[in-house]
Amino acid sequence: xxxxxxxxxxxxxxxxxxxxxxxxxxxxxxxxxxxxxxxxxxxxxxxxxxxxxxxxxxxxxxxxxxxxxxxxxxxxxxxxxxxxxxxxxxxxxxxxxxxxxxxxxxxxxxxxxxxxxxxxxxxxxxxxxxxxxxxxxxxxxxxxxxxxxxxxxxxxxxxxxxxxxxxxxxxxxxxxxxxxxxxxxxxxxxxxxxxxxxxxxxxxxxxxxxxxxxxxxxxxxxxxxxxxxxxxxxxxxxxxxxxxxxxxxxxxxxxxxxxxxxxxxxxxxxxxxxxxxxxxxxxxxxxxxxxxxxxxxxxxxxxxxxxxxxxxxxxxxxxxxxxxxxxxxxxxxxxxxxxxxxxxxxxxxxxxxxxxxxxxxxxxxxxxxxxxxxxxxxxxxxxxxxxxxxxxxxxxxxxxxxxxxxxxxxxxxxxxxxxxxx
Numbered sequence: 384x385x386x387x388x389x390x391x392x393x394x395x396x397x398x399x400x401x402x403x404x405x406x407x408x409x410x411x412x413x414x415x416x417x418x419x420x421x422x423x424x425x426x427x428x429x430x431x432x433x434x435x436x437x438x439x440x441x442x443x444x445x446x447x448x449x450x451x452x453x454x455x456x457x458x459x460x461x462x463x464x465x466x467x468x469x470x471x472x473x474x475x476x477x478x479x480x481x482x483x484x485x486x487x488x489x490x491x492x493x494x495x496x497x498x499x500x501x502x503x504x505x506x507x508x509x510x511x512x513x514x515x516x517x518x519x520x521x522x523x524x525x526x527x528x529x530x531x532x533x534x535x536x537x538x539x540x541x542x543x544x545x546x547x548x549x550x551x552x553x554x555x556x557x558x559x560x561x562x563x564x565x566x567x568x569x570x571x572x573x574x575x576x577x578x579x580x581x582x583x584x585x586x587x588x589x590x591x592x593x594x595x596x597x598x599x600x601x602x603x604x605x606x607x608x609x610x611x612x613x614x615x616x617x618x619x620x621x622x623x624x625x626x627x628x629x630x631x632x633x634x635x636x637x638x639x640x641x642x643x644x645x646x647x648x649x650x651x652x653x654x655x656x657x658x659x660x661x662x663x664x665x666x667x668x669x670x671x672x673x674x675x676x677x678x679x680x681x682x683x684x685x686x687x688x689x690x691x692x693x694x695x696x697x698x699x700x701x702x703x704x705x706x707x708x709x710x711x712x713x714x715x716x717x718x719x720x721x722x723x724x725x726x727x728x729x730x731x732x733x734x735x736x737x738x739x740x741x742x743x744x745x746x747x748x749x750x751x752x753x754x755x756x757x758x759x760x761x762x763x764x765x766x767x768x769x770x771x772x773x774x775x776x777x778x779x780x781x782x783x784x785x786x787x788x789x790x791x792x793x794x795x796x797x798x799x800x801x802x803x804x805x
Contacts, residue, residue: 392500396424396492397475401465402483403431410440415486421493427472428454429465463562478549484593485545491589495548498585506553506580510589512543517595529584533577534805538624544569545590566608567615574619605634623650625801629794640786641692641771648773656682657774672750672766678741684776691730694768698725700756708748
């Protein structure tokens, strides 16, 4: 960080490190930056108000490196917010982003800058990387794709974030880090950049991505990460890749096919189609004894059926409860009566008339107020729980049947029926 430099070929590189409670790792992260052979760097650490030894470590480096090492330690709104704060402080023409548990390999910065100087068409460059354990010992190579572009990003995120360096001018063009994202803000950024610029690959290992018990990649992938990835796919492409869908389905198979198909409708797996436009179903899935829903029969394909996955739970709380009796009316005309015992049940209601909309009304014979049965303090009048209620086209109905009968084959089935060109 100290020898003389040529500003024409060695532009200032600002490395931004968001941090919170990473005192066990941050010293190694900082050392991997300050020991680089590239002379013209600054390091900005944006700490979220850590209570461990982080701030003491930062103070020591600030005294040693002066203006080339700056930090702030205060409560923030998460990693994305911290990155944007760091970007506002950064003075460099090139931006690196190194989380406080990751590390650079030697020569990472100089190799990145060399590639950016030689290739003005690159909006960013990325290199190879390794996964390491909590002690930063090698586990395996990170699965980096050397030829990634916008089309490939639809299916995978095989760019290792700590091995990325971005032109500041490109960041200014595509906008700040999306602070609504807490896991895949990097994936979102790569998509935005790839829509306007080429992504350059450096065929050298440039960073370590550390895996440990508290890292987000380990703890939050299915709860936070994958839903954000799907949302980001929809935002940038208007569709969700089969790759991400198959992961989502595999993880959530125990929820049942009706629950999954309700999610698939939200993800627009087969494009626009019939939708429930109004319903008095409650947010947690419970319905009152009179349940009414309105269904729009618009879209590219007509409605085939309504699937309802329900659960008669009253006998769990009142052993004298009767079987659940349901009376279904469609557009004011009686359709059918059903009876179900305790536990999960399924309704398959054909809706194949050539009409623009349907009103489906379901009347139950029983209800309860949990507070009166001393189950909890819920004072709502409830009848049964609905895990999924979804109007399906014939193709969506086939997917439902696959999930119900042949879930192991759903991946190949989707790949055959969903093709994309970008």
